[in-house]
Amino acid sequence: MNASSYVGRFAPTPSGYLHFGSLVAALASYLDARHAGGQWLLRMEDLDPPREVPGAQDAILHTLETYGFEWDGQLVRQSERLDVYAARLEQLFSQGLAYACTCSRKQLEGYNGIYPGFCRNAGHDAEDAAIRLRVPELNYHFHDRVQGEFRQHLGREVGDFIIRRRDGLYAYQLAVVLDDAWQGITDVVRGADLLDSTPRQLYLQELLGLSQPRYLHVPLIIQPDGHKLGKTYRSPPLPGDQASPLLLRALRALGQQPPAELAGAAAGELLAWGIEHWDATRIPRSPTLAEAQLR
Structure with missing residues (x-):
């Protein structure tokens, strides 16, 4: 480079x-x-x-x-x-790539941090709910300059992940991807x-054309x-x-x-x-x- x-x-x-x-x-x-x-x-x-x-x-x-x-x-x-994150989140939500989730922490106990998809097709209103990004049943991989090849199956190892919390705060994964591209x-x-x-961020970059x-x-x-x-x-x-x-x-x-x-x-x-x-x-x-x- x-x-x-x-x-x-x-x-x-x-x-x-x-x-x-x-x-x-x-x-x-x-x-x-x-x-x-x-x-x-x-x-x-x-x-x-x-x-x-x-x-x-x-x-x-x-x-x-x-x-x-x-x-x-x-x-x-x-x-x-925050306005930038809000606009991109609205884009993902309106395209059906993200959805509202009302699951409590207690409901998700026992799933080892992998979201089981309870709200995926529930059609909840976005107000007073977390927003999750739908992930594909695909392996994402990249070459890290120190750690070497890293692979992760988003569906099996992560599940749909939060891009805006229930309290309205934007999640790290969405913000970091948008800011790295903007800068x-x-x-x-x-x-x-x-x-x-990183695989979650690769997927977001792909979705947003970054x-x-x-x-x-x-x-x-x-x-x-x-x-x-x-x-x-x-x-x-x-x-x-x-x-x-x-x-x-x-x-x-x-x-x-x-x-x-x-x-x-x-x-x-x-x-x-x-x-x-x-x-x-x-x-x-x-x-x-x-x-x-x-x-």
Whole structure:
């Protein structure tokens, strides 16, 4: 891919502060874009106000700046694009590709997260109901630049999935597909926890006539108790005074091999080295890495 055509992005959710796992994903996406001479955009995925931590958006931006990340263009917030999501959802609903679902969580217990289709042909009104997308009985597959070939049968392994919640909030799957296309994203670099979301996004891209980016899913950082580093488990936020050692750790987690003399380097020097020497083929293929092994 030539330099001028690469457009990457980092898209944090303000349900908490950035942690070391976030840093690994941000660094991978940043270095992949900058090494290619491309753009690196920043998008705030603030679709869920009840879960948003007050002050998290500002804290995320401040942390990225403190750690030396520089993004291109203006910050985009998903909360400013609700009309776009509404229009596309209405299109899918009017074409019969989506339908209203009134199922409660209790009704869906025992189905292992795979929707059994109770409301598929019920003809419920869309008001005060979730909206689900009909999925085909087909295998969707793609080649991930790190994880290799990934396949998923949407009907058997996922079922019809929600694109607007009962409370009226738009689902991640719909918003991310529309935003990536609108921003011209050519390469999505993100955590491996979203690997199994990708076939759903491929299907939405197909339905909406959108281009499909390349994908690279980096390993998740697992805490000693077995949980992935994340906001759900109150992982410690990135400290502002530890940018250099944590960037060095993140480079090593991504399989890069910074020389010993960079141990005391400033954040900017580490990023400059990473941009010049970035090699995505060195990223560990395992979808998880133990945090303890990275210290």
